[in-house]
Amino acid sequence: MSILVFGRTGQLARELAAQGDVTCLGRDQADLSDPEACAGAIRQAKPQAVINAAAYTAVDKAEEEEALATVINGAAPGAMAQACADLNIPFVTVSTDYVFDGSGQAPWQPGDATAPLNAYGRSKLAGEQAVRAAGGAYAILRTSWVVSAHGNNFVKTMLRLGRERDHLTIIADQTGAPTPARDIAAACLVMAQQLMTDPGKPGTYHFAGAPQTSWAGFAREIFAQANVDCTVEDIPTAAYPTPAARPLNSRLDCTSLETVFGIPQPDWRMGLTEILKDLGELA
Template identity: 65%
Template sequence: MRYLVFGATGQLARELARHDGVTCLGRDLADFTDPESGARLVEETEADAVIIAAAYTAVDRAEEEETLATTVNATAPGVIAGAAAARGLPLVHVSTDYVFDGSGDSPRSPDEPVSPLGAYGRTKLAGEDAVRAAGGPHAIIRTSWVVSAHGSNFVKTMRRLGAERDRLTIVADQIGGPTPAADLAQACLAAADGLVKDPARGGTYHFAGAPDVSWADFAREIFARSGISCEVVDIPSSEYPTPAKRPLNSRLDCSALETDFGIKRPDWRDGLQDIIEELEAQGA
């Protein structure tokens, strides 16, 4: 199998690049501020499937740059999906739990009503709609709390701050499933393989690590596995205001992905251990 991946430096793209048959395209070749550049690459590719792993992910900055975020998160994926549909190429597009409003305390299923709280969620939802409208075989995979040994993410931030301080206040009323990028990469490839074998399958799915946990308890696990002695003090989101409002409930019902593609929800604690070992090997 050959996969054309949009994205090269992000957490997911870097994990996808570790697999055979994957060609990752960076901004030098596919600039999502120029959506047509991506379409041309799809028209020329010899790949069996397309995966969109590139996105505008600066959640807070999106509140001021929604037009740019819309181009990257909605217009470009829509154009790429159209080019893929024209060739009958299966497409896997990664989305987010931010399409929901975070209400309630039950895991959200893919078919539940969406209601983004901010600009980032709105642009990602528009991207989902554009991919669906293209009409080709596709799997939209919503995920949450992606972490890895690459780029900027919660694990790396906590390890840095925990080593510098004796005590940290961490939000405890936001609950979700941390998702190791390596597991997400495997899920994207498995979904792409499934769509190649049976293009009639597909739709919108959820994929996140288990068990669900608060940011505060996630931090505690990071410190415990990193051998860092740093006290974690639980606080509500109201005590940590941000430009963009975060969903309190990021729990995702991932059962449909297992039913349709045999992709099981991973234990994020296993992935966390791998990430920490990779960071320690890097001296980070």
């Protein structure tokens, strides 16, 4: 199988490279700030499917660089999707819970109205709209709170801070679920493979870990599994202001993904155990 992946060093791209028969393109080969170059890379490679695992992910910095974020997260996926539609091959791209405003308590359905609170969310929503406009056999996979043993993420930050301090204050009123990049990679590969044989499954889907928790709850589980002696104090989002507003409700309803593609929600606690093993924290 020939699957072209945009991204090489990010959390998701590294997991895709470890799991699938894929060709990963780094920024030196396909810079997402040049959408037409990305489309050209697809036309030249003529793969069986394309997965976009690259993105502008600096949420707070995007408040100052919204135009650049919108090219990378909006125009580039749209150009990729158009090239794939022209070649009649599947295109899978990853989006985010940040396209929603975080109101209410109910898990977000794929068809719910979007209203992003920040520039990053707006840039990802622009990408979704561009992909849908291109048509073809596409799949948009919204996910949340991505973690792995690679790059900078919440797990690594908590391990470092938890060993430096005996007490941390962590936000407890943002509710969602961590999602291991390893599980997202596996889901993307399954979706791409199924779309090759059944292109009648295009659409927007949700994929997140279970059960739901808060950032404070996630931190407690990290410390418990890694045997780090650090207490966690719950604080509200208002006590930790950031340049970009974060949604309070990041719960995602993942029913349609399992119904259409047979992909169940992963238990993020098991994924955390694997991450800690990869980091050498567990035997």
